Amino acid sequence: MTGRFIANPVLPFCGGCGHGLVVRNTEKALEQLGLSPLDVVLVTDIGCHGLIDSNFTTHTVHGLHGRAVPLAAGIAASLPAGKKVIAYIGDGGAAIGLQHLMEAAHRNFDVTVIVHNNMLYGMTGGQPSSSTPCGFRTPTCPDGKEGRGADLCRWVHAAGAMRCRRVLGKGDFSEAIAEAVAGSGFSLLEVIEYCPSYGAKHNPGRSLDDIVREAGLALENLTNPPAPPCRLAPKTDTGSLLDLEPISREFTSELDRCVSIMLAGSAGEGVQSAAEMFARAAVAAGLSVTKKGTYPVTVGIGYSVAELMLSPRPIQHTAADAPDFVLVTSADGLKYCGPVISRMRSGHLLLDSSLANPATAARVTQLDFRKPSGPRAAALCASAELLRLHQLFPLAALRAEAGRSKHTAKIDVERLLADSKTS
Amino acid sequence: MASHAQPRDASDQKLCLVDGSRLVIESLARAGADTFVGYPITPANLLYAYGFRRFPAALAAPDEITALQWMSGFSACGRLPVTATSFPGFALMVESLNMAHMMELPMLIVLAQRLGPSTGSATAGAQGDLQLVQGAISGGHAYPVLCPSNLIDCWDLAQLAVETATRLRSPVVLLTSKEMLMTQRDFDLASLPAITPPARAFYAGDEPFAAYSPADNLVPEFLPVGSSRHQVRLTASTHDRRGIHAHLAPEAMANTARLHYKAVRNLAYYTRFDIDEQAGADTLVCAWDTTALAAREAVATLRESGRAVSLLVPKTLLPVPPVYVETVSRYPRVVVAEENLNGQLRQVLFGAAGRSGVTGVNAIGRMVSPAEIAAAVESR
Numbered sequence: 180m181t182g183r184f185i186a187n188p189v190l191p192f193c194g195g196c197g198h199g200l201v202v203r204n205t206e207k208a209l210e211q212l213g214l215s216p217l218d219v220v221l222v223t224d225i226g227c228h229g230l231i232d233s234n235f236t237t238h239t240v241h242g243l244h245g246r247a248v249p250l251a252a253g254i255a256a257s258l259p260a261g262k263k264v265i266a267y268i269g270d271g272g273a274a275i276g277l278q279h280l281m282e283a284a285h286r287n288f289d290v291t292v293i294v295h296n297n298m299l300y301g302m303t304g305g306q307p308s309s310s311t312p313c314g315f316r317t318p319t320c321p322d323g324k325e326g327r328g329a330d331l332c333r334w335v336h337a338a339g340a341m342r343c344r345r346v347l348g349k350g351d352f353s354e355a356i357a358e359a360v361a362g363s364g365f366s367l368l369e370v371i372e373y374c375p376s377y378g379a380k381h382n383p384g385r386s387l388d389d390i391v392r393e394a395g396l397a398l399e400n401l402t403n404p405p406a407p408p409c410r411l412a413p414k415t416d417t418g419s420l421l422d423l424e425p426i427s428r429e430f431t432s433e434l435d436r437c438v439s440i441m442l443a444g445s446a447g448e449g450v451q452s453a454a455e456m457f458a459r460a461a462v463a464a465g466l467s468v469t470k471k472g473t474y475p476v477t478v479g480i481g482y483s484v485a486e487l488m489l490s491p492r493p494i495q496h497t498a499a500d501a502p503d504f505v506l507v508t509s510a511d512g513l514k515y516c517g518p519v520i521s522r523m524r525s526g527h528l529l530l531d532s533s534l535a536n537p538a539t540a541a542r543v544t545q546l547d548f549r550k551p552s553g554p555r556a557a558a559l560c561a562s563a564e565l566l567r568l569h570q571l572f573p574l575a576a577l578r579a580e581a582g583r584s585k586h587t588a589k590i591d592v593e594r595l596l597a598d599s600k601t602s
Numbered sequence: 603m604a605s606h607a608q609p610r611d612a613s614d615q616k617l618c619l620v621d622g623s624r625l626v627i628e629s630l631a632r633a634g635a636d637t638f639v640g641y642p643i644t645p646a647n648l649l650y651a652y653g654f655r656r657f658p659a660a661l662a663a664p665d666e667i668t669a670l671q672w673m674s675g676f677s678a679c680g681r682l683p684v685t686a687t688s689f690p691g692f693a694l695m696v697e698s699l700n701m702a703h704m705m706e707l708p709m710l711i712v713l714a715q716r717l718g719p720s721t722g723s724a725t726a727g728a729q730g731d732l733q734l735v736q737g738a739i740s741g742g743h744a745y746p747v748l749c750p751s752n753l754i755d756c757w758d759l760a761q762l763a764v765e766t767a768t769r770l771r772s773p774v775v776l777l778t779s780k781e782m783l784m785t786q787r788d789f790d791l792a793s794l795p796a797i798t799p800p801a802r803a804f805y806a807g808d809e810p811f812a813a814y815s816p817a818d819n820l821v822p823e824f825l826p827v828g829s830s831r832h833q834v835r836l837t838a839s840t841h842d843r844r845g846i847h848a849h850l851a852p853e854a855m856a857n858t859a860r861l862h863y864k865a866v867r868n869l870a871y872y873t874r875f876d877i878d879e880q881a882g883a884d885t886l887v888c889a890w891d892t893t894a895l896a897a898r899e900a901v902a903t904l905r906e907s908g909r910a911v912s913l914l915v916p917k918t919l920l921p922v923p924p925v926y927v928e929t930v931s932r933y934p935r936v937v938v939a940e941e942n943l944n945g946q947l948r949q950v951l952f953g954a955a956g957r958s959g960v961t962g963v964n965a966i967g968r969m970v971s972p973a974e975i976a977a978a979v980e981s982r
């Protein structure tokens with residue numbers, strides 16, 4: 180057997196192995212479709228069937244056990260529609276890669292998957308797979324497999340495959356392969372075949388017809404309504420991530436050392452946006468700044484904490500032993516900062532007046548953060564109070580940033596961030 | 603407070619608050635990486651978000667194995683894919699990374715380290731994956747692992763990672779961490795050098811294409827699968843120059859060994875490090891990733907106090923450039939600072955036997971501080 184698609188007639192399978200029949204029918208189908216070898220990419224999985232690469236004159240890609248389908252999907256998504264991608268897998272590969280089959284069918288990658296279902300793992304000595312039918316014997320289950328075998332066609336059809344078809348690996352089934360390859364989108368062709376070395380020997384007298392009938396596996400041809408196949412469709416209008424609003428240094432600061440600030444409140448109360456305004460304002464005042472955010476994985480509930488460092492010199496290391504200033508606007512924030520506050524030996528704790536005063540060696544000042552403009556402005560309000568008390572940089576810098584920010588649309592920035600408070 | 607900070611001449615600056623993720627993704631895209639494959643995991647979230655915004659093509663994968671397999675398919679067809687993950691995802695990728703290494707498929711994995719083991723603390727930083735990355739390829743094969751030590755490195759090394767991946771026909775890991783990727787800093791975007799993607803050349807010969815026939819630099823030419831001129835064979839199994847499964851044949855063994863040696867032979871091309879040596883110093887501080895920032899601060903403080911000390915910041919972590927070995931061997935005392943329990947860079951440099959005069963400064967669940975590094979240098 181040599182032709183345009185098969186260069187080497189000596190197939191790497193045991194005599195009588197069903198895999199040989201799949202290869203011959205594949206070649207016949209590709210001829211029927213008038214394809215040339217370089218129109219075809221054959222992606223093979225691990226298993227006896229996957230030894231076939233060197234026989235084919237098509238492009239060949241030989242991957243990992245169970246992963247031929249997503250590998251083929253990546254290839255198919257990158258190639259133009261005229262190229263045909265075929266993935267050979269076994270029933271073992273289908274089991275370990277079941278999620279890949281479902282995903283590829285669901286997304287409709289333009290791939291034809293041919294499952295060499297010989298109902299066992301041939302390469303490793305005949306262990307049962309998920310697709311081994313109930314009662315089918317293999318060397319490691321001589322009394323027959325317990326439990327049902329997988330119905331791959333039905334499963335993959337349910338995931339949305341364009342075509343799912345089961346055939347018996349006997350005689351000429353090239354028409355089924357041709358139909359699968361010719362179509363657009365995801366096709367699965369399951370070929371039920373015998374492994375003479377481990378399957379036939381342990382199930383004497385049972386034909387493939389008997390096996391599929393007893394297992395309730397219909398030789399059916401299932402389809403879904405046509406859908407466009409998944410291909411990479413590059414965008415051309417991706418803007419630069421560096422198109423950011425620059426900060427101009429319109430202010431100056433008299434800060435002469437590095438200070439660290441912890442701004443702690445509740446999720447949804449503008450802690451991170453206030454910290455960002457504060458950080459940008461500090462940069463506008465000529466300072467070097469770092470900002471990190473900390474919040475639980477459920478971002479909409481619980482604490483929200485921002486850690487800031489400000490320095491007149493470039494900052495390298497971004498963690499302080501203890502914060503110089505802790506600003507707490509809510510009970511969530513106080514709970515999170517509790518351990519930090521209790522360890523403070525110096526520094527200044529600014530606390531919303533609604534909160535209980537914690538034990539600390541730091542100086543403590545209670546102020547109204549939540550009242551002046553509501554909880555959503557509490558963090559910004561606390562930031563302003565810090566600047567009024569400690570003049571790290573001009574309050575006007577924060578006012579300018581807050582005035583530009585989309586987060587302050589409902590806040591009277593001029594009043595909240597006035598240089599002196601009028602209450 | 604006395605006044606020190608003065609407004610700098612701002613005319614040619616573009617000051618912004620940026621995180622490392624932004625610079626990494628922008629640099630990768632400008633350098634020619636064209637497809638982002640995402641599977642969400644903290645602390646690689648920003649990379650994912652930026653990747654989907656910035657890359658010409660982006661695909662959401664259902665898991666990390668699929669991500670690497672799709673990427674292998676894209677790469678086989680001549681694209682340059684990128685993904686970002688953290689330890690749990692990288693663990694799932696290891697077999698597929700081996701496949702990409704064997705098939706010699708250019709791609710980038712940005713590995714954002716977080717505190718393990720296992721799921722650990724997703725939002726806590728760490729430098730705990732260096733030895734995992736080092737041993738990821740079965741057989742102990744070398745492959746390029748780069749690590750930014752500051753924001754400008756995020757820009758430079760991301761570009762270098764793309765160039766190295768294509769030049770070596772190899773997966774490249776950009777090993778970084780939560781702190782580097784998510785902490786925002788003031789940064790002058792105007793200081794970033796321009797990036798021009800190198801034109802990528804594919805095999806143009808008339809002879810049949812042998813996917814694993816190496817050039818002098820041990821790297822084979824590349825031709826995308828699906829070519830209409832030549833057959834292309836790629837395989838994850840032991841193979842000869844044509845990509846034919848070949849078991850233990852001498853040609854196949856030579857090919858397997860070549861996969862390791864090509865990373866070593868071309869190491870000079872992608873070796874990046876900072877060395878700041880001081881005359882008379884008997885101690886070398888060595889630190890990577892964000893701990894390098896603490897080390898720089900510690901070294902500056904020590905020098906201000908009159909203590910001579912040198913600093914090595916490795917950015918090409920693996921394979922270990924010979925210059926690191928030569929440098930550490932010149933110092934009777936070496937202090938290796940890193941955010942892990944067992945001293946992973948220390949072990950990479952000195953092995954399990956260690957060496958007299960070598961000490962580690964280590965921490966988990968928090969950053970190593972400049973004061974700790976300075977104390978280790980001062981201690982006798």
Ligand code: SF4
Pocket residue numbers: 191192193195196197198227297301302373374375376377
């Ligand atoms: S072991 Fe079974 S599946 Fe494998 S080649 Fe032989 S007959 Fe075919």
